[in-house]
Amino acid sequence: MFNLFKKNENKGPVDVKVIRDALVRFIKEELQKAEGGEGRNIKGINIFICSNPGEKHIYEAAVYVDEKDRFKQEIQKIADDYAVDLPENWELEISFGDEYPQEAIKVGSCNVAIFIRTKDHSIPKSGSGYIRILNGEAEKHEYMITSAERIINIGREKKAQVKDGFFRLNHIAFKADSSNESNKFISRQHAHIEWNNENGCFMLFADEGGIPPRNKIKIRSALNQNLIKLNSIHIGHSLVEGDQVILGESAVLEFSYISDENKDG
Numbered sequence: 001m002f003n004l005f006k007k008n009e010n011k012g013p014v015d016v017k018v019i020r021d022a023l024v025r026f027i028k029e030e031l032q033k034a035e036g037g038e039g040r041n042i043k044g045i046n047i048f049i050c051s052n053p054g055e056k057h058i059y060e061a062a063v064y065v066d067e068k069d070r071f072k073q074e075i076q077k078i079a080d081d082y083a084v085d086l087p088e089n090w091e092l093e094i095s096f097g098d099e100y101p102q103e104a105i106k107v108g109s110c111n112v113a114i115f116i117r118t119k120d121h122s123i124p125k126s127g128s129g130y131i132r133i134l135n136g137e138a139e140k141h142e143y144m145i146t147s148a149e150r151i152i153n154i155g156r157e158k159k160a161q162v163k164d165g166f167f168r169l170n171h172i173a174f175k176a177d178s179s180n181e182s183n184k185f186i187s188r189q190h191a192h193i194e195w196n197n198e199n200g201c202f203m204l205f206a207d208e209g210g211i212p213p214r215n216k217i218k219i220r221s222a223l224n225q226n227l228i229k230l231n232s233i234h235i236g237h238s239l240v241e242g243d244q245v246i247l248g249e250s251a252v253l254e255f256s257y258i259s260d261e262n263k264d265g
Helices: 014-033 053-062 070-081 181-185
Strands: 040-048 092-097 112-116 127-133 142-146 151-156 159-162 167-169 172-174 191-196 201-206 217-220 227-229 244-247 251-256
Touching: 014 053, 014 070, 014 112, 053 127, 070 092, 151 167, 181 251
Parallel strands: 040 092, 151 172
Antiparallel strands: 040 112, 127 142, 127 251, 151 191, 159 167, 191 201, 217 227, 217 244, 244 251
16 A cells, blocks of 8 residues: 555664554544544544564554654544534554554554544344363363353452452452463453454454463464464454464463253253
C-alpha cells in the first residue's frame, strides 16, 4: 500500500510525520467502511507496533505516546469528518511487541498493524463445552462451561489476590501447592473464556498475566495444526473441537463439545 521503507532504505529510518500520516490514512480508510451508522458498533481500536529498538522512539512520537488521548482525538476528528458515529466510550489501545496478532491488519510497509473491535448485537444463542486438563494439576480433570457464564477465569489458585489488592475467582483453578512443574508458570490471572454470541462459539482471551513478557498462551489449532500466540488482552481465539492450549511453559488444556465420559458412547 505505502512503500515507505523502500523510499527511505538508504536514508535511515523513516521520520515521525511519514509514519503518522500513513497510519492516519489507513485508519481513515478503515473507518470509512463503517459509514452509515455502523460506527456505533465499534468498541475500540488496537494499534500494534513491532519496530526495532532503534526506531521505537520514532513510532512512540508518531502516536504521541507521551501525550494522553492526543492520537485518540485525531482519530475522533477523522470519524467526525466522515460521519462515522463512534460511541462515546470507544477505546484506543497502543502496544509495542515482537509480533502482530493474527487478526490485525498490517499498515503498508510500516511496522504497525491495527485491529478494530466491534460490539455484538445479534440474537442471543447458547452453547456448552468442556475444558480438559491434559498436563498440569487443576482442581478437576474436566470442567463443563456454558454460554450462560459471563466469564470463565483460568489461573493459579481458586481465590487469588491480584496486584490491585482485590481477589479474583478462578473457575478453572490450578493448584498453588502442587508439585507439578507446569503449575509454577501459570499466573493468578492468566486467561479467561467468553461466549461470543455473534459467532456462536467460545473464545479464549489472555489476561494480564498471560501475555508477554510475563507468561504466555499458545494454541495448537485443531483445524490446521497452526500455532497461534495470544499477544493482546483484547483479541481472542475462537475455540473449536480439539484445540489444545498451552499456558505458561507446559500446562495443557483441551477444548471439546463432548465430555470425556461420553466419548466412547
